[in-house]
Amino acid sequence: MTDWLPAGKKAAICFSIDDIHPAKSTDYYEAGGDLDQGSLGLVKWLLDRHPKLKVTLFTTADWRQISPVPTRKALAAIPGLRDKFYLAGRWKKGSMQLDRHPRFVEFLNAWDRAEIAFHGLYHTHKGLKIPVEFQNQSEKKFSWMLDEMIRIFEQAKLQHVKGICPPGWNAPDSLLNQLVAHGIRYVNSARDIFTEISSDAITNMSGIKGVPLIYPKFLKNDQLLHIPANFQATSTPERAKQILENGGLLSIKAHIVKTAMGFTILDGVDQLYMNYLDVLLGSLENEYGDSLWWTSMGEITDYTFAQKSKVKEVAA
Ligand SMILES: [Zn+2]
Numbered sequence: 108m109t110d111w112l113p114a115g116k117k118a119a120i121c122f123s124i125d126d127i128h129p130a131k132s133t134d135y136y137e138a139g140g141d142l143d144q145g146s147l148g149l150v151k152w153l154l155d156r157h158p159k160l161k162v163t164l165f166t167t168a169d170w171r172q173i174s175p176v177p178t179r180k181a182l183a184a185i186p187g188l189r190d191k192f193y194l195a196g197r198w199k200k201g202s203m204q205l206d207r208h209p210r211f212v213e214f215l216n217a218w219d220r221a222e223i224a225f226h227g228l229y230h231t232h233k234g235l236k237i238p239v240e241f242q243n244q245s246e247k248k249f250s251w252m253l254d255e256m257i258r259i260f261e262q263a264k265l266q267h268v269k270g271i272c273p274p275g276w277n278a279p280d281s282l283l284n285q286l287v288a289h290g291i292r293y294v295n296s297a298r299d300i301f302t303e304i305s306s307d308a309i310t311n312m313s314g315i316k317g318v319p320l321i322y323p324k325f326l327k328n329d330q331l332l333h334i335p336a337n338f339q340a341t342s343t344p345e346r347a348k349q350i351l352e353n354g355g356l357l358s359i360k361a362h363i364v365k366t367a368m369g370f371t372i373l374d375g376v377d378q379l380y381m382n383y384l385d386v387l388l389g390s391l392e393n394e395y396g397d398s399l400w401w402t403s404m405g406e407i408t409d410y411t412f413a414q415k416s417k418v419k420e421v422a423a
Contacts, residue, residue: 128170129208159401165226205263239275268405276314304349321355
């Protein structure tokens with residue numbers, strides 16, 4: 108894809124955060140529920156310092172995951188059987204359902220530089236890979252899950268764009284079919300922070316493999332736009348510059364939770380990560396000025412879909 112950048116822009120930058128849900132610091136861990144007193148306050152601080160920066164908050168409709176790894180160790184050790192059970196405790200259904208947390212919804216709706224998009228229905232799965240919600244279910248089951256996810260967002264009156272980051276990034280082909288069927292226009296699946304940057308680099312880490320590492324790409328007969336993530340807290344400023352030098356999308360990923368049940372998440376939002384981004388973004392602003400498109404995944408989607416229909420009109 109060559110025409111995804113607006114006139115005058117040489118490269119682009121976007122920022123997305125996964126796992127947003129209403130849990131507070133008085134729960135197992137905070138995930139946005141403390142509003143500006145918690146991790147989202149740190150994100151706001153960064154946005155205040157960089158007026159062109161936008162953030163996409165991938166939000167779960169009814170978060171049920173408590174531990175990202177199995178806590179039922181004996182059961183988890185039995186191949187076959189372990190795939191049939193949830194291997195850690197879960198939040199009771201509805202506890203973190205968005206429409207039951209109106210102050211959280213109100214806070215997100217009032218934040219004009221935050222774009223809300225989907226991050227699954229429950230964010231859990233049976234078996235060892237707890238956070239990978241979309242695995243080998245039937246396409247019919249995927250359809251039901253997406254129906255339910257969208258229904259909860261609408262019931263909560265949470266303003267959002269039609270984009271998704273599938274929990275654990277896994278996006279089977281039958282899920283992609285159902286995303287299209289449900290009117291979802293972009294998917295942020297591939298996350299690759301290791302593959303070396305070049306204009307023809309393809310993704311080879313989490314999520315969809317073999318799609319461009321630094322550019323968006325249409326899938327499913329141009330009905331669904333894939334947007335990669337290629338940078339996190341442990342990535343170097345050189346990587347960011349290489350992406351921009353190649354006319355790419357610097358797609359920064361974070362997780363709203365820093366520590367969950369004793370596990371530290373490397374790209375979790377904390378003051379240190381926000382400080383790093385503050386310095387990095389400042390230097391990119393100085394170096395690239397107006398040639399850099401400060402955007403969001405939803406905006407990129409709107410722009411590329413509009414370009415595509417223009418091309419079709421010309422062809423007709
Ligand atoms: Zn997640």
